[in-house]
Amino acid sequence: MTTECLYEGKAKRIYTTDQEGIFRVAYKDDATAFNGEKMEVLEGKGRLNNEISSLLFTMLHEKGVDNHFVERVSETEQLVRQVSIVPIEVVVRNIAAGSLVKRYGIERGTEMDPPLVEWYFKDDALGDPLMTDDHIRVMDLATREELAKMKVMALQVNAVLKPFFKEAKVDLIDFKLEFGKTAAGDILLADEISPDTCRLWDEESGESLDKDLFRFNQGNLQEGYEQLLQRLGGTNA
Numbered sequence: 001m002t003t004e005c006l007y008e009g010k011a012k013r014i015y016t017t018d019q020e021g022i023f024r025v026a027y028k029d030d031a032t033a034f035n036g037e038k039m040e041v042l043e044g045k046g047r048l049n050n051e052i053s054s055l056l057f058t059m060l061h062e063k064g065v066d067n068h069f070v071e072r073v074s075e076t077e078q079l080v081r082q083v084s085i086v087p088i089e090v091v092v093r094n095i096a097a098g099s100l101v102k103r104y105g106i107e108r109g110t111e112m113d114p115p116l117v118e119w120y121f122k123d124d125a126l127g128d129p130l131m132t133d134d135h136i137r138v139m140d141l142a143t144r145e146e147l148a149k150m151k152v153m154a155l156q157v158n159a160v161l162k163p164f165f166k167e168a169k170v171d172l173i174d175f176k177l178e179f180g181k182t183a184a185g186d187i188l189l190a191d192e193i194s195p196d197t198c199r200l201w202d203e204e205s206g207e208s209l210d211k212d213l214f215r216f217n218q219g220n221l222q223e224g225y226e227q228l229l230q231r232l233g234g235t236n237a
């Protein structure tokens with residue numbers, strides 16, 4: 001397999017492969033928070049996120065949510081379909097937490113029904129600012145149709161993931177998705193879905209099984225992610 005690294009992000013590297021239209025994603029052990037201000041290497045995080053993300057993308061595919069995932073090829077790597085990432089981070093919230101509480105003073109734990117969908121401009125240098133449909137139009141980041149499709153798909157992902165996590169006695173509080181465009185111009189769910197990109201609370205204790213463990217020094221991240229993986233029926237490889 002050729003190993004030209006096309007892109008290195010905070011948590012993953014993307015490589016070309018010798019298969020047309022297929023990229024290899026390698027999950028890193030690096031943990032970052034607050035737009036890179038807090039940074040640590042947490043051994044095993046890459047394996048856990050690769051495994052959890054693979055499991056969730058496979059399950060979403062089975063439930064009819066098209067996504068870029070092809071197959072997991074090693075502990076820390078997966079093959080995905082080549083897409084160009086739309087520079088919009090889509091956040092879906094079922095329960096108020098994080099920046100929603102900070103920005104608007106909504107009480108933490110307030111239920112959102114129907115769920116709240118937010119757009120953020122994917123730009124580290126600008127700190128990923130919150131944006132409206134009109135910002136997206138002005139900046140020409142996506143068409144109205146693409147935006148509508150992303151919203152429908154984000155809510156579908158929520159409708160599949162919420163009961164899936166609930167079976168594992170975990171509440172899906174909120175999560176971030178990214179979408180990509182195929183060469184044919186179709187919108188596909190992409191990037192990753194993992195405890196790095198979701199807030200997941202134990203339904204009884206309310207304890208975090210997600211990156212808040214690292215962000216706010218709430219406990220051992222790898223133990224939390226491992227527990228989540230096992231509850232979801234994943235392996236312990």
Ligand code: C5P
Pocket residue numbers: 089091097098099100128174175176196197198199211
């Ligand atoms: O920080 P905030 O409350 O806006 O985060 C909402 C959700 O989106 C959380 O689950 C968080 O982990 C995720 N997120 C992310 N990447 C970002 C911003 C938020 O995965 N750049």
